[in-house]
Amino acid sequence: xxxxxxxxxxxxxxxxxxxxxxxxxxxxxxxxxxxxxxxxxxxxxxxxxxxxxxxxxxxxxxxxxxxxxxxxxxxxxxxxxxxxxxxxxxxxxxxxxxxxxxxxxxxxxxxxxxxxxxxxxxxxxxxxxxxxxxxxxxxxxxxxxxxxxxxxxx
Numbered sequence: 001x002x003x004x005x006x007x008x009x010x011x012x013x014x015x016x017x018x019x020x021x022x023x024x025x026x027x028x029x030x031x032x033x034x035x036x037x038x039x040x041x042x043x044x045x046x047x048x049x050x051x052x053x054x055x056x057x058x059x060x061x062x063x064x065x066x067x068x069x070x071x072x073x074x075x076x077x078x079x080x081x082x083x084x085x086x087x088x089x090x091x092x093x094x095x096x097x098x099x100x101x102x103x104x105x106x107x108x109x110x111x112x113x114x115x116x117x118x119x120x121x122x123x124x125x126x127x128x129x130x131x132x133x134x135x136x137x138x139x140x141x142x143x144x145x146x147x148x149x150x151x152x153x154x
Contacts, residue, residue: 030107030121034078042111049078053095055088057117057127064115065127067096080109084121100125 026042028034039048046058053076055067069076073090080086084107086098100119107121115131 026111028078028080028109030080030082030084030105032080036075036077040109040111042113045111045113045115045117047109047111047117049076049088053088053090055096057111057115057129059115059131064129064131065117069096072096080107080119082107084119084125086119086125098125 026040028040034040034047034049036049036051039046041047044060045064047055048058049055050070052070053073054070055078056063057065067088069088072095073088073093076088076090076095078086078088081101082104084100084102084105086100086109087094088096098119102121105121107119109117109119111117115129116126117129118126
């Protein structure tokens, strides 16, 4: 059986599920990892978990942002936790954290077309690396207010 949910394609068998990412090269969803030398990218922007344990956002060959964790661990990996916190681990040790812990929600780390990497689920954390001349990404949200709700201040 196959189903599609939030950018993931899930195949299930009696033995175990097989999960494949579909069409989300610029996004890391909560609970997902970037292992050593894995990355997400959007155009010239690449967010990579390097083999030296440094998490870096590049514009082609130019580093825009870094976790400054070079040499702080071995076999490091990046995890977007279910509480919105982005963490670099070396084994079970925390090497770096975005300190963006919120409640349980659906979070996603997105490398945007403007060169900024942002955790959404409410804008939780960003590298603040918007590049000059880039088009800013506009994200809109619709909020439905029940008809019984107050619409004016007391």
